[in-house]
Amino acid sequence: MKKVKIDAYAILQRVRKENPLVHHLTNWVTIYDCANIVKVIGGSPVMAHAREEASQMAGLASSVVLNIGTLTTELVEAMKLAAGAANKKGIPVLLDACGVGATSMRYQKSLELLDEAKIDILKGNASEIANLAGEMVRTKGVDAGDVLSDKVSLAKRLSSARGCAVVITGKEDIVAEKDKVYLINNGTPFMSGIVGTGCMSSSVVATFAAVEPDLALASAAGLVCFEIAAELAAKETKGPGSFKEKLFDCIFNLDKKSIDKMQRVEG
Amino acid sequence: MKKVKIDAYAILQRVRKENPLVHHLTNWVTIYDCANIVKVIGGSPVMAHAREEASQMAGLASSVVLNIGTLTTELVEAMKLAAGAANKKGIPVLLDACGVGATSMRYQKSLELLDEAKIDILKGNASEIANLAGEMVRTKGVDAGDVLSDKVSLAKRLSSARGCAVVITGKEDIVAEKDKVYLINNGTPFMSGIVGTGCMSSSVVATFAAVEPDLALASAAGLVCFEIAAELAAKETKGPGSFKEKLFDCIFNLDKKSIDKMQRVEG
Amino acid sequence: MKKVKIDAYAILQRVRKENPLVHHLTNWVTIYDCANIVKVIGGSPVMAHAREEASQMAGLASSVVLNIGTLTTELVEAMKLAAGAANKKGIPVLLDACGVGATSMRYQKSLELLDEAKIDILKGNASEIANLAGEMVRTKGVDAGDVLSDKVSLAKRLSSARGCAVVITGKEDIVAEKDKVYLINNGTPFMSGIVGTGCMSSSVVATFAAVEPDLALASAAGLVCFEIAAELAAKETKGPGSFKEKLFDCIFNLDKKSIDKMQRVEG
Numbered sequence: 039m040k041k042v043k044i045d046a047y048a049i050l051q052r053v054r055k056e057n058p059l060v061h062h063l064t065n066w067v068t069i070y071d072c073a074n075i076v077k078v079i080g081g082s083p084v085m086a087h088a089r090e091e092a093s094q095m096a097g098l099a100s101s102v103v104l105n106i107g108t109l110t111t112e113l114v115e116a117m118k119l120a121a122g123a124a125n126k127k128g129i130p131v132l133l134d135a136c137g138v139g140a141t142s143m144r145y146q147k148s149l150e151l152l153d154e155a156k157i158d159i160l161k162g163n164a165s166e167i168a169n170l171a172g173e174m175v176r177t178k179g180v181d182a183g184d185v186l187s188d189k190v191s192l193a194k195r196l197s198s199a200r201g202c203a204v205v206i207t208g209k210e211d212i213v214a215e216k217d218k219v220y221l222i223n224n225g226t227p228f229m230s231g232i233v234g235t236g237c238m239s240s241s242v243v244a245t246f247a248a249v250e251p252d253l254a255l256a257s258a259a260g261l262v263c264f265e266i267a268a269e270l271a272a273k274e275t276k277g278p279g280s281f282k283e284k285l286f287d288c289i290f291n292l293d294k295k296s297i298d299k300m301q302r303v304e305g
Numbered sequence: 306m307k308k309v310k311i312d313a314y315a316i317l318q319r320v321r322k323e324n325p326l327v328h329h330l331t332n333w334v335t336i337y338d339c340a341n342i343v344k345v346i347g348g349s350p351v352m353a354h355a356r357e358e359a360s361q362m363a364g365l366a367s368s369v370v371l372n373i374g375t376l377t378t379e380l381v382e383a384m385k386l387a388a389g390a391a392n393k394k395g396i397p398v399l400l401d402a403c404g405v406g407a408t409s410m411r412y413q414k415s416l417e418l419l420d421e422a423k424i425d426i427l428k429g430n431a432s433e434i435a436n437l438a439g440e441m442v443r444t445k446g447v448d449a450g451d452v453l454s455d456k457v458s459l460a461k462r463l464s465s466a467r468g469c470a471v472v473i474t475g476k477e478d479i480v481a482e483k484d485k486v487y488l489i490n491n492g493t494p495f496m497s498g499i500v501g502t503g504c505m506s507s508s509v510v511a512t513f514a515a516v517e518p519d520l521a522l523a524s525a526a527g528l529v530c531f532e533i534a535a536e537l538a539a540k541e542t543k544g545p546g547s548f549k550e551k552l553f554d555c556i557f558n559l560d561k562k563s564i565d566k567m568q569r570v571e572g
Numbered sequence: 573m574k575k576v577k578i579d580a581y582a583i584l585q586r587v588r589k590e591n592p593l594v595h596h597l598t599n600w601v602t603i604y605d606c607a608n609i610v611k612v613i614g615g616s617p618v619m620a621h622a623r624e625e626a627s628q629m630a631g632l633a634s635s636v637v638l639n640i641g642t643l644t645t646e647l648v649e650a651m652k653l654a655a656g657a658a659n660k661k662g663i664p665v666l667l668d669a670c671g672v673g674a675t676s677m678r679y680q681k682s683l684e685l686l687d688e689a690k691i692d693i694l695k696g697n698a699s700e701i702a703n704l705a706g707e708m709v710r711t712k713g714v715d716a717g718d719v720l721s722d723k724v725s726l727a728k729r730l731s732s733a734r735g736c737a738v739v740i741t742g743k744e745d746i747v748a749e750k751d752k753v754y755l756i757n758n759g760t761p762f763m764s765g766i767v768g769t770g771c772m773s774s775s776v777v778a779t780f781a782a783v784e785p786d787l788a789l790a791s792a793a794g795l796v797c798f799e800i801a802a803e804l805a806a807k808e809t810k811g812p813g814s815f816k817e818k819l820f821d822c823i824f825n826l827d828k829k830s831i832d833k834m835q836r837v838e839g
Contacts, residue, residue: 067603074501140632229612279821337605
C-alpha cells in the first residue's frame with residue numbers, strides 16, 4: 039500500500055450543501071454528541087427509536103446509523119424496521135457494533151441485524167470486528183488485532199463475507215470494501231480520552247455516506263475529516279473538557295487547506 | 306405592530322428567587338441541556354417519565370414540559386398523566402411539537418395530547434405549527450410559513466382554536482394568545498448551528514411560565530432572555546463548541562442592562 | 573473529630589493504572605457526564621440497562637452504580653439483576669438515591685433495591701438519606717438535616733442498620749461506615765450551579781471503590797479528588813458553562829500536590 043490523496047474536502051462540501059438527513063437509532067450515552075456532530079459537520083440529524091415511526095423516519099432520511107451501545111430488545115426491533123425501510127429506499131445503513139464482545143446479547147443482536155437487514159457499513163474496533171467475524175483474536179498470547187496486516191486481512195474477509203464496507207477504528211483506521219482498502223493515520227490520543235469519539239465518527243461516516251455512493255471512499259473521507267479536526271483541537275487543548283469543546287469548533291471550521299495538508303492516507 | 310418594552314428582567318429575577326420546579330417529559334437527545342438550562346437560569350429541573358410517578362411529580366412542580374423529540378407510546382401515556390395532574394393543579398403545560406410533521410405517529414400523538422389534556426403553551430417552528438393547525442403550508446410553490454403576516458395569523462387562529470398560547474420560533478419568533486401578539490427579533494444564526502436550542506428555549510419558556518401567569522408575556526420574556534444570552538455568547542465564539550459553553554455562562558450572568566438594551570420586541 | 577490526611581492520590585493513581593470497568597444503570601439526564609467522568613479520572617465506563625445483559629455486564633465489571641434519577645420499573649428490574657451479579661462476584665454496588673423523597677415510586681423502588689440486593693455504598697443528600705432512614709427530617713420548622721451532628725448520627729445509624737457505607741453530600745460531605753466517619757469540606761458553590769455533579773461524584777466514588785476495598789476511605793478519597801478538581805475549575809470560570817468544561821480538564825490533570833495541599837478532611 040502506498041500514500042494516496044483523497045478529496046475528502048469535496049465530500050465535506052457536498053454534505054454542507056446537501057444537508058442530508060441522517061436517522062439514528064443509537065445509545066443514550068452519546069446521543070447528543072452524535073446529533074450535534076452531524077449538525078456541525080453540515081448534515082441534519084434525527085433520532086427516532088419508536089417502532090411505530092422508525093421505518094417512516096428512515097424513509098425520509100439519506101442514511102441510517104444503528105449503534106448498539108445501550109441496546110434493548112425493543113430498540114433492536116426498531117433498528118430492523120428502520121434498516122428494512124432504508125434497504126428498500128436504497129440508502130446506506132451503518133452498524134456500529136459498540137461493545138459487541140462484552141455480552142452474548144450484543145453478539146446475538148448484532149448477528150440478527152447483519153442477517154435480517156442489509157448492512158452497508160460495519161464499524162467497530164479490532165476486537166469488535168474480529169468478534170463478529172467469529173475469529174479467534176488472541177493466538178499464542180498475542181493479540182492478533184494488534185498486527186496491522188492481520189487487521190487488514192480481517193477487514194477484507196469480513197467485507198467479502200458480509201458484502202459490506204468494513205471499518206476498523208484504532209490508532210490506524212482501516213476501511214475495506216471488496217478489494218479496495220484505505221488506511222487512515224490521522225487522529226490524536228485525546229480522542230480515546232473522552233467518551234463518544236467512536237460513536238461520533240460513526241455518525242460522521244454515515245453523513246458522508248449519505249452523499250457519496252462509494253462507501254469506502256465516504257468512510258475514509260469521513261474519518262479523515264473527523265480526525266484532522268481532532269488533531270487541530272488537540273493543539274489548543276488543556277485536557278478532555280477543552281478538547282471536546284474545540285473539536286466541535288474545529289469540525290465546523292474545517293477547510294480545504296487543512297484537509298489536503300494534514301491527511302495521512304494509504305490505499 | 307410597534308416596538309414595545311417588556312420587563313423580562315423582572316420575570317427572570319422572580320425565577321431566580323422562587324426557583325420553580327419544572328417537570329420534563331422530554332427527548333433523550335437534549336435532556337441534559339434542558340435540565341441544565343433550567344438550573345442555570347434559576348429554576349429547578351426534574352425529569353421523570355415513568356408512568357408510575359409522572360403525575361405525582363407533576364403535582365410537585367410549577368410547570369410541565371412535554372417534548373415529543375424521541376417519543377414512544379409509553380412516554381406519551383406518561384405525558385398524559387403528567388399533563389392531567391398539572392391541569393388539576395392549575396400549573397401551565399407546554400407542548401414542544403418537535404418534528405411533528407415528520408411521521409404520522411408524531412402527528413397523531415400530538416393531537417392526542419392536545420385533545421386529551423389542556424395544553425397551555427404550544428410551541429414549534431412554522432411548519433410544525435402549520436401542521437398541527439391542519440393547514441396547507443405550501444401554496445403555489447411558496448412556503449406560506451415564510452411570510453410573517455401569514456405566520457402571525459396562523460398563530461392567532463391556532464391560539465383561538467385550541468385556547469392556548471402559541472409560540473412559533475424562527476428568525477423572528479411569534480407569540481400569540483387570543484388577541485395579544487408579540488414578535489421577538491433577538492437571536493443569532495449560531496442558535497441553529499447546534500442541536501438543542503429549540504428544546505432549551507421551550508424549557509426556559511416553561512420556567513418563566515411557572516412564575517408569570519400571563520403566558521404570552523412569560524413566553525416572550527423567556528425567549529428574549531434566552532436569545533439575548535445567545536447573542537452575547539456569539540460575540541465571543543469561534544464555533545459551535547465554544548458558543549454552547551458561553552451560552553450557559555451568558556444566561557447565568559444575564560443582567561438588567563443587557564436585557565433592557567438588547568431586546569427587540571414588537572407587540 | 574480532628575483534621576486527618578488521606579492518601580487520595582494513591583487511590584487515584586491505582587484507578588489510572590488499573591483502569592477499572594464501572595458498570596452503570598443510571599438516569600438519561602447525566603448518563604454522558606457519568607461515563608465521561610469515569611473515563612477522564614482513569615476508569616472505564618460501561619452503561620448497559622437491558623435486563624438480558626445487565627448481570628453479564630456486571631460480571632465483567634469492578635463496581636456497579638445504580639442511580640434512580642429517571643427510573644422505570646423495567647430499569648429497576650435490571651438494576652436488581654446487575655446488583656445480584658455484583659454481589660455474587662464480590663464487587664461493590666453503589667446506590668445513588670436521587671430524588672428518593674419526591675415520589676412514592678422512588679421510595680418504594682429504593683427500599684426494594686436495599687432489601688433485595690446488598691448495597692455497599694448508599695449515597696444521597698441529607699434529605700434523601702433521612703427519607704430512606706424513615707426518619708422525620710423536619711422538626712419544629714427546622715430542617716434537622718442542617719445540623720451537622722444530626723447528619724453524622726443519621727449516617728452512622730443508617731450504616732449500621734443497612735450494613736453499608738453511607739455518603740451524605742452537601743456543603744460538607746459525610747462518609748460513615750460502622751464507627752468510621754470522614755467529613756469532607758472541599759467543593760465550590762459552582763457544583764450546585766450545574767446539573768450532574770451529584771451523579772458524577774457517585775460515579776467517581778464507585779470508580780475509587782473498584783480499586784480500594786476500604787469503602788469509607790474510597791468514598792472519601794473519591795469525593796476529595798472530585799471536589800478539589802471542582803475548586804481548581806472554579807478559579808478559572810466565568811459561569812456554569814466554562815466551569816463544567818474546566819472540571820473535566822482539572823480532574824484529568826489532578827496531581828499529588830493539589831490533592832495533598834487542598835484536601836480538608838476530618839476523621
